[in-house]
Amino acid sequence: MFAAYAARIDRDQPLNGLEVGERPAPTARSGWTTVNVRAASLNHHDLWSLRGVGLGEEALPMILGCDAAGTDEDGNEVVIHSVIGQSGHGVGPKEPRSILTERYQGTFAEQVTVPAWNVLPKPKELSFEEAACLPTAWLTAYRMLFTNAGVRPGDAVLVQGAGGGVATAAIVLGRAAGLRVYATSRDEVKRRRAVELGAYEAYEPGARLPERVDAVMETVGAATWSHSVKSLKPGGTLVISGATSGPNPKSAELNRIFFLELKVVGSTMGSKDELEDLLSFCAGAGVRPVIDSVLPLDRAREGFEKMAGGDLFGKIVLTV
Numbered sequence: 001m002f003a004a005y006a007a008r009i010d011r012d013q014p015l016n017g018l019e020v021g022e023r024p025a026p027t028a029r030s031g032w033t034t035v036n037v038r039a040a041s042l043n044h045h046d047l048w049s050l051r052g053v054g055l056g057e058e059a060l061p062m063i064l065g066c067d068a069a070g071t072d073e074d075g076n077e078v079v080i081h082s083v084i085g086q087s088g089h090g091v092g093p094k095e096p097r098s099i100l101t102e103r104y105q106g107t108f109a110e111q112v113t114v115p116a117w118n119v120l121p122k123p124k125e126l127s128f129e130e131a132a133c134l135p136t137a138w139l140t141a142y143r144m145l146f147t148n149a150g151v152r153p154g155d156a157v158l159v160q161g162a163g164g165g166v167a168t169a170a171i172v173l174g175r176a177a178g179l180r181v182y183a184t185s186r187d188e189v190k191r192r193r194a195v196e197l198g199a200y201e202a203y204e205p206g207a208r209l210p211e212r213v214d215a216v217m218e219t220v221g222a223a224t225w226s227h228s229v230k231s232l233k234p235g236g237t238l239v240i241s242g243a244t245s246g247p248n249p250k251s252a253e254l255n256r257i258f259f260l261e262l263k264v265v266g267s268t269m270g271s272k273d274e275l276e277d278l279l280s281f282c283a284g285a286g287v288r289p290v291i292d293s294v295l296p297l298d299r300a301r302e303g304f305e306k307m308a309g310g311d312l313f314g315k316i317v318l319t320v
Helices: 044-050 134-148 165-176 188-197 225-230 254-259 272-285 297-308
Strands: 002-006 018-022 032-041 069-071 077-080 111-115 119-121 156-159 180-184 201-203 213-218 232-240 263-266 291-296 315-319
Touching: 002 297, 018 297, 044 297, 077 134, 119 272, 134 165, 134 213, 134 232, 134 272, 156 165, 165 180, 165 188, 165 213, 165 272, 180 188, 188 201, 213 225, 225 232, 225 254, 291 297, 297 315
Parallel strands: 156 180, 156 213, 180 201, 213 232, 232 263, 291 315
Antiparallel strands: 002 018, 032 069, 032 111, 032 315, 069 077, 077 119
């Protein structure tokens, strides 16, 4: 079957390890089911995999891709929850949780096999392309906002780094939930897009906000960390799910964190139940993922190049 996969690990030039071509079709295994992929979306996780983060040389070649929507063996339209081993279903109770392509072949292919527990019905209101955007970036944003930040309608939230998949999702979901959302981006066009999506205002990174916020959604890391901490009101929460600019800020702002009793919460992906809630929320409230571009699978390299260069706003989707 046709697939996009990691053939080599290159920490400095990750796209050197990306290949597109024929790979063996998945084989049946007890407790697992095969999904015919209709659409799959890119995540920064796929670039990190090409750098060898979470993926060892011994696992190569590895078909990339964590997110997908398609049809199951009975023709039902489904969405894949990409956290494997979260429940023990299909892998046994002793296997720790992992993202799909850290151990098993991924979704950038004509077919993918996953534990049957990891398959959810796709709402008819969502297209395959829209549904394929939800299981990683949008689920991460959903958990950050509503589980780990615990924000409520009327609260103020800062989203750092508008344009990326998680940040874009947080803006759209926050607005739909009645939050007052502020956003930042180095790019003027992305700031305008953020406002069009529902951000109250969008600013350059580091700019003073008109008010202190209840929570900050942080995916940028070192470059915005100090601004994130300084933007919180006393008792506020900083939720971090990534560090695209690096994990080591110049100042940890520890004095401010303890003196203002701020909370710093790590967040990774989400649960199957949260994905089910997210699917229902999007279908019922008319919320739709922001899609930057849709490419056929044989043009996967173009999508990876665009994501690696930061030249995107929303999700890149590959169709089979």
